[in-house]
Amino acid sequence: MKLPVIRHLQKNNDVQKLESTLDVLESFCDHRSVSEQEMDVIGELVTNICGAIEVHQMIEDGMPERDAANNFVKKVLGSIDK
Structure with a gap:
């Protein structure tokens, strides 16, 4: 998982x-x-790609782009720690 790649995919492609x-x-x-x-x-x-789709969804739900990306990373890192 690479956040810069996820952000690039999310910004330059639609969910479909x-x-x-x-x-x-x-x-x-x-x-x-x-x-x-x-x-x-x-x-x-x-x-x-799945990360980009998830970030897209968070933004669509009203979350600022930066917060959506950061929350996604926290979610992934949190699931790794468990």
Whole structure:
């Protein structure tokens, strides 16, 4: 998870485009010839895209952009600590 990447994705793409990208990546992962290394890279991409979608939703719900990004990071870090 990289906050600068999440912010970039969130600012430059709408939710529908991000969700479509997730669908393609998930489909790609379903193929039997995908290597572990490719799965790791795709996992990182999926995490960042999901973060961007979540930040989009928080902003849509009225949260300032900076607070939305910071709250997302706190949420993720909080779940890691548990």
